[in-house]
Amino acid sequence: MQLDPQRTDDLDALFEHTASSPSAPIQPVAATVISMKPSATAVSVQEPFDVFQRIGSITRKLHNALQELGYDKQIENAVNSLPDARTRLDYIARLTGDAAEKVLNTVDAIQGEQDQVDKSVEKLRALLSQTGAPESPLANELSTFLDGYSASSERQRAYMTEIMLAQDFHDLTGQVIRKIVSVASNLEEQLVTLLLEATPPEKRPFVESAGLSGPVVDAQGRNDVVTNQAQVDDLLESLGF
Amino acid sequence: MSQSVDMKFLIVDDFSTMRRIVRNLLKEIGYTNADEAEDGAAALAKLKGGGFDFVVSDINMPNMNGFELLAAIKAEPALKHLPVLMVTAEAKKEDIVSAAQGGAAGYIVKPFTKATLEEKLQKIVQRSQTAQAA
Numbered sequence: 001m002q003l004d005p006q007r008t009d010d011l012d013a014l015f016e017h018t019a020s021s022p023s024a025p026i027q028p029v030a031a032t033v034i035s036m037k038p039s040a041t042a043v044s045v046q047e048p049f050d051v052f053q054r055i056g057s058i059t060r061k062l063h064n065a066l067q068e069l070g071y072d073k074q075i076e077n078a079v080n081s082l083p084d085a086r087t088r089l090d091y092i093a094r095l096t097g098d099a100a101e102k103v104l105n106t107v108d109a110i111q112g113e114q115d116q117v118d119k120s121v122e123k124l125r126a127l128l129s130q131t132g133a134p135e136s137p138l139a140n141e142l143s144t145f146l147d148g149y150s151a152s153s154e155r156q157r158a159y160m161t162e163i164m165l166a167q168d169f170h171d172l173t174g175q176v177i178r179k180i181v182s183v184a185s186n187l188e189e190q191l192v193t194l195l196l197e198a199t200p201p202e203k204r205p206f207v208e209s210a211g212l213s214g215p216v217v218d219a220q221g222r223n224d225v226v227t228n229q230a231q232v233d234d235l236l237e238s239l240g241f
Numbered sequence: 242m243s244q245s246v247d248m249k250f251l252i253v254d255d256f257s258t259m260r261r262i263v264r265n266l267l268k269e270i271g272y273t274n275a276d277e278a279e280d281g282a283a284a285l286a287k288l289k290g291g292g293f294d295f296v297v298s299d300i301n302m303p304n305m306n307g308f309e310l311l312a313a314i315k316a317e318p319a320l321k322h323l324p325v326l327m328v329t330a331e332a333k334k335e336d337i338v339s340a341a342q343g344g345a346a347g348y349i350v351k352p353f354t355k356a357t358l359e360e361k362l363q364k365i366v367q368r369s370q371t372a373q374a375a
Binding site: 097100101104107108157161164165167168169170171172174175215216219224225226227228229232235236239 | 254256257258259261262265266269301330332333334335337338341348349350351352353354355357
């Protein structure tokens with residue numbers, strides 16, 4: 001994963017700006033930190049900018065420490081990789097969506113063809129019963145064929161329904177992908193904030209769990225979710241619905 | 242079945258794939274009259290236009306989700322008689338309970354089968370017909 005040099009520069013510039021002040025250089029600020037300990041309020045009234053300088057100084061130190069340890073690069077790597085992960089997920093969502101759509105279109109087309117052939121078969125069957133030669137070998141053969149075809153057509157329709165229903169994977173995977181993308185966006189936002197503030201990561205909760213959860217990806221060991229329609233029906237019945 | 246086949250359905254889902262699937266299934270079951278909406282807000286606008294007999298709705302949708310749509314339908318005197326069948330991937334028990342308490346006519350968890358949809362529809366249609374007759 002490539003680092004964005006622009007972003008690194010921006011962050012450095014921000015820290016520079018936060019930490020430095022035209023009126024008071026870093027060193028005197030550190031001195032003030034010690035001196036104001038006994039009476040913080042009194043000092044802050046006298047020097048309203050002092051507290052910002054202190055925060056700037058602390059941030060600077062933390063930033064430097066993180067930089068020395070290499071954590072800032074790691075965090076930055078993580079931040080930079082998130083948009084990429086999102087793009088890849090969007091790609092999956094788009095491709096699976098296109099594929100499902102194509103299958104549905106094809107199923108529609110096949111069902112249309114079946115309707116046509118079924119109509120012709122019915123017409124032929126009617127014609128066959130009208131004509132006065134039902135006992136001829138050809139008529140018998142034809143009649144058997146038409147019956148066989150109709151039975152097969154019915155099975156084909158059932159298969160088509162199965163194929164069509166299987167495309168609901170797009171809805172289900174799509175919802176999961178959307179959820180992950182939103183978690184990734186959140187994570188990214190928080191990591192950026194983290195980078196800017198140089199706050200230890202364990203103080204920042206990333207995962208947002210509010211709202212509807214979408215399809216259950218792993219129901220094992222959970223008792224707050226149902227895993228099939230029978231459980232839905234049982235639950236509703238137990239409530240008197 | 243003759244009367245119920247004329248029923249007009251509104252299919253509410255933010256995924257076009259799922260709307261198509263539900264519409265096709267309804268057609269196979271014998272209900273050919275259906276319209277679609279991509280979220281609760283669009284659905285409510287269409288429902289207020291009148292002419293619908295049945296709502297099949299997803300829950301997790303942008304703008305207005307299925308629960309909000311259900312509440313809006315039940316709060317509207319002209320619409321509250323409409324049966325609302327939830328068809329959703331939300332499998333949390335609390336979601337199922339709140340749908341039932343909110344006045345949903347049925348709850349189907351995705352992925353589902355044609356048989357499940359058919360059975361729930363029949364049950365709901367029968368129930369509403371007996372309610373009308375009584």
